[in-house]
Amino acid sequence: MLTRFLFPIITILSLVWPASGPSSAVRNRVEPAALPESEQVEFSVEFFPGSPHYVGDVLSARITYTGEGDMGGQEIQIALADEPEQVLDTASFSRFTNQAIFYWFLNTENSRPGHLRFTLEIPETNEKWGTGLNLLPNPDWREGAWDSVHTLCCTLHYITGTDSANDLLKLQQIVDERSAEALAQFFPDDPPDVSFFEEPLGVVLVPIVVGHGGFARDEAVMTYTERNWAGIDFEILVHHEIVHVIDRRVNTEGPRPSLLVEGIAVYYSGGHYRQGDPMLRAAALLEMDMYLPLTEITDDFYAAQHEIGYMQAAALVAYLEGILGREGYLDFYFNLPEGESPTAIISAGLEAYLGMDLAAVETEFITYLETLEPDDGIKDDVRLTVAVYDMLRRYQTIVFPSAHFRTAWWPPIEPMREAGIVGDYAFREKSPFDIIIENLFLEIHTSFETGDYLLIENNLAIIDDYLTTIETGNRPFSHYAIGWPLPKLPALPPHPGR
Ligand SMILES: [Zn+2]
Structure with a gap:
């Protein structure tokens, strides 16, 4: 995930900070989060929000143990490399996932741009190693804060400045209608009013795609953006996640x-x-x-x-x-x-x-x-739905593993709202490569509506080709690596205006 941004980051850093901080060997490491000592290869480290990282990010880290042993219950600590005695956070490895997570362990608001080094330590086994990330200067275009609005059924949480903020009235109506329908399905004899729940249903709208665009815990979390490359009908998604929430509450x-x-x-x-x-x-x-x-x-x-x-x-x-x-x-x-x-x-x-x-x-x-x-239309739709989402997950696996539903980064949102942190759900920077692939998916989703199965087949073949080029050529996720394909422009008349 980090490698696709590596080249520009390395170039920028080596121009701006040629001699400060850690050695250039460390800075040029292909994977900034890679572990420098061989005995720690059994742990992988991911930082969130995903790269590129900026001053102002509130960082989390997920440590995954990939070895054969049993890490369940063991503690791990993280500290800044230049202040190793001051532990920033302690986490425990889960017995189920073999992962330890440091949630929002460092607010980089006052950090200086450059390479930020950390020390990880497992006190019980005395294992200690270094890791780090490149922090870019604070961009002035990253804004957005949690806000919420109450509807008859629900509390709708959204991030200011996003598409959901623009379409808020329409969205309020959709959640009320779909909640009423879902309640009538669970209580067919005597459907309660949408205000049935003493606690309103929590619905969180985020602008990035995580998993297939929605998931439910105590609250229903779903993607809402005009460029939803996961392509899920928003009303169906709302209904689906609300059914999960009611199901759990009943x-x-x-x-x-x-x-x-x-x-x-x-x-x-x-x-x-x-x-x-x-x-x-x-x-x-x-x-x-x-x-x-x-x-x-x-x-x-x-x-x-x-x-x-x-x-x-x-x-x-x-x-x-x-x-x-x-x-x-x-x-x-x-x-x-x-x-x-x-x-x-x-x-x-x-x-x-x-x-x-x-x-x-x-x-x-x-x-x-x-x-x-x-009929043939249903068979084409079913066959291609399977193929398209297999392809979408393949794209997620190689480019955004933290978006794939099996390895997703979906931290609990309530503490984020309380602390005023939006980064994990608000921003995911896209490269031209991502835009090209996501445009092809957007065309595919529109074609399901019109029944243009040929276009879907064609776009799938193009995406397959691009992803294969990246996978087999061991190339960076770049529009250069796939020949910088531009959308076809309409032919212009030879003498405009005549
Ligand atoms: Zn579901």
Whole structure:
């Protein structure tokens, strides 16, 4: 992630600060966060917000242990290299992720531009090593602060100066409408008013793409920008994330297997990314041999091909609701027994309501899907949706790993609002390379609306070519490396004006 900015940074720094600070060997290191001592290769360090870093950034760092041992619970400390005795922050390695995170450990407001060196230390094992980053002068164009507005259902948090601030009235209306619809889905008999929740639902709008453009914890966080290269219909996304939030608030006790959690969110919101009939889309997957057995994906749902898993999950929920009715389905879903795996949990619930386990229900589900006849448009849409998001994640993996949903940097937002920190969600500087790739994705998303599947295929081939050039040639992420392709300009008449 850092390497694409390296050349300009190195050039600037070697011109401006030729002899100060650490040796030029350190400054010219290809990966500024790389670890100088060989015995620490088992740790990788990422700084956030992502590079390029500027004076004024409030820095966080994520340390990932990639070795074989068990780091769970071990403490790690970070200090400025020239003040090693003064520990800036202490964090512990998670037993699940083998990562330790220093959240907002240093405000660089008063730092000088140049190479900022840190010392990392694991006191228990006496391991100690250095790392660092290049800090550019404070830019005067980075503005923006958290602000919020209350609607009937929700508190909408946004960052001033962004597209969401411009479209605020429209967005307020959308969240109220979609929350009312979602509540009516969860309480079909007697839908409560949108002010049902004593605590308003928190909706956070950010201008950068993280993951596929939305995620939910206690609050729903989603991308809102006119250039949303993840291409998700905003109303569907709002609905999807609000379903997750209501789901969590209604069912605080029982197990909620991911297959059913995502299935209900996609089904209730009307589609995944875009409007679409869940059954026909699952039938299309089956017909094109892209169907993934539920019995194989349920226990590690997020590891399965993302779009296929979500489309099938929505179809399963729609199928079960067709049998049990809406209330019957919600009753089943909110009363799942505890079990040792998601498959065991769902199977036990299905046994109680239908007298069959998941495998038996799936056999009947597939038999039903086989009776459907999705047309060519649906099949093209489904096949290309899978291909496009695979490509989008490939782009994220090699260019913005912190945007890929499996390795995403999505720090908790509430403490950021309290501390007035916006950087992690407000700014992501784009190079011409990023703009070129993202333009191709933007064209693709528009073409899904118009059914221009040929253009989608073409743009996918172009992106594939560019990413392959970068990957196989070990080249920097630069528009030079891919031949600086310019958009085609319309031919001008030979004598303008005549
Ligand atoms: Zn979801």
